[in-house]
Amino acid sequence: MVQVSFIEVVDRLYGQNNFIVGANMNIKRISLYPSVASIISLSLLMSPQVNAAAENAGEFYLGAKTGWSNFDFSQNDGDIDDDAWAGSVYGGYQFNEWFSLEGGYNYLGNSKEHIAGSEVNKTQIQNGEVGAKLDWNLTSAWNLFGKVGTSYNYVDQKTGAYNDSDENWSLMLGAGVEYQLSHNWRIRSEYQWFDNVGENSTTGRSDVNYLSLGLSYYFGSSDNGAAATAAAATTAAVVATQEPEPEPVVEPAPPADPIPAVTLSKGAFEHDSTELTPEAKSSLDQVVTHLKESPETRVDVIGYTDSTGSAEYNQKLSEKRAQSASDYLESQGIEESRITTIGKGEEDPIADNSTAEGREHNRRVEVLYE
Template identity: 35%
Template sequence: MKLKNTLGIAIGSFVAATSFGALAQGQGAVEGELFYKKQYNDSVKHVEDGYNPGASIGYFLTDDVSLNLTYDKTNHTRSNDGTGHQKIKGDNFGLNAQYHFGTVGDALRPYVSGGVAHKSMTNVIADGHSGRDQSTFLTAGAGVKWYITDNLFARAGVEADYKLDNGKWDYAPTVGLGVNFGGNGGKVAPAPVPAPAPIAEPEPEAPIAEVVRVELDVKFDFDKSNVKPQYAADINNVADFMKQYPATTTTVAGYTDSVGTDAYNQKLSQRRADAVRAALVNQGVAANRVDAVGHGKANPVASNATAEGRELNRRVEATVQAEAK
């Protein structure tokens, strides 16, 4: 019956993970997990090591930090050393915080954890009689989560528990399978695009002004945001044009190819736009005249199905126009 219940929970979790399109990692996400650990019971005398099934639920306070409630059941272990080979049972409750390394959307996210736990065991031999051992532990752990999809992950790690009663340690290598849902996906709100300034209607008698413009198209290497030296002349040309027409402003727009997650490409495209903006400012253009906006992998100019097309899509674009006097 216990096996059927566990399978039912696992299948239900998988269905939930694959049924909701709005599920995401990041701040605000909830993670639920079923795990199984090898429990080395070194802090209690006359108790064999065991295998403990358990479950946890956590909430991401930020993109990287989660707070987790855990429960596992002492199972598959007995007393030893001439104490009757009694079956040991118990309950373990814990609260811990996890810090995740890397970026939301990465397939592998290592983590470290720390917290507190309360554990109890029945039929523990102490002072010549059987009873219940109840203790408080400080916990520390480390491991890695593999996000098989944005919402389904597997975990492998190890936990060390320090028993405050006698200063001894327990250890527990652990594997788990879980679901993640409800977060912001690591996305940040894009920078607002300034509204264009209204253009005054010319007087009927005035001659029609000639509009002059200059365009900028900077390409980037895969997963890079540094501006290559070959585009220095093009950037200088745009900077000279803006200095010639001091009333002009522009917005540099950054893009990526389709490789990688939406969250990562959004940040990469913003870094590329910021790099071109910085190059224009370094050439003497006032910072308040240049905005930078990342658009991720939106608006491709070529097919992402080929290497040549992806190379064309890794770009920053800008246009500046003015009325010639």
């Protein structure tokens, strides 16, 4: 259902699936539809553990991309070589998990016209663009995006011994897919359309189609190392019981909520994995020691997530990460019968899910003594 819905949106934004380039009634059809559909189908098969757009909220980024451009000039007299290599640099700021402001420079290459085997016209296009980038998270690390904005174009045309040039503004629309390699790196595949580049009175007008592959770097930190260890290794003191005094008789206070023996938070798991990090295992070793010294004590191992993604997905993720902690306790000699493993998904948040810091605290596993 997601794939069909997206294709309908692409059709409405860009019209037909194929764009047509005319030269002396010879029509060349170039289809972008299969490429976009293949990228989307591949993305729906992947399911890592970290939401890319949410994780990079509040960060600047820079990137570069390269690919193929195609021109659709309205007037020509000879054979047109309208495919060209193109390259770009870009940068932006990710305001939140769904909105970024992005700008860049595009070198869109040259269109060449030949008559009787001789080059009679060469048109080069460059532009600068700025626009809004809107993200839609498919899974935890894959997201689709759309772009809308404007470009300022410079067109330089050489016809024989004559040179013409002009500048104008155009509408820019785009769509693509991104995958997060790590906290700092993403790859993207992107299609852009620039409307009516150039002026009819000088160089002529052309729609420009641009398909590219790029790499982005985000200037932020995942704070994995020592900071994560400090957040994960909160250990409660074991309070020794004392013999109650016979007098006076005091009504017992209602039992307090148990204090977690250990809380495994950010940095407790490898990126895009449910495998425990060495820091998380070190925190659990304290629990192993206490359980071996107190053979009657049992533990509850409870997994939680933040509110990003669907409730069903978060429930399964919390169960898998809690099970990883339970498996480690068993591997250190603690009987399975003394461990209860529970997944609570996005329930019982301990911090604000609207901030990146809050979501990191809510993605946790708690170990409670019984």
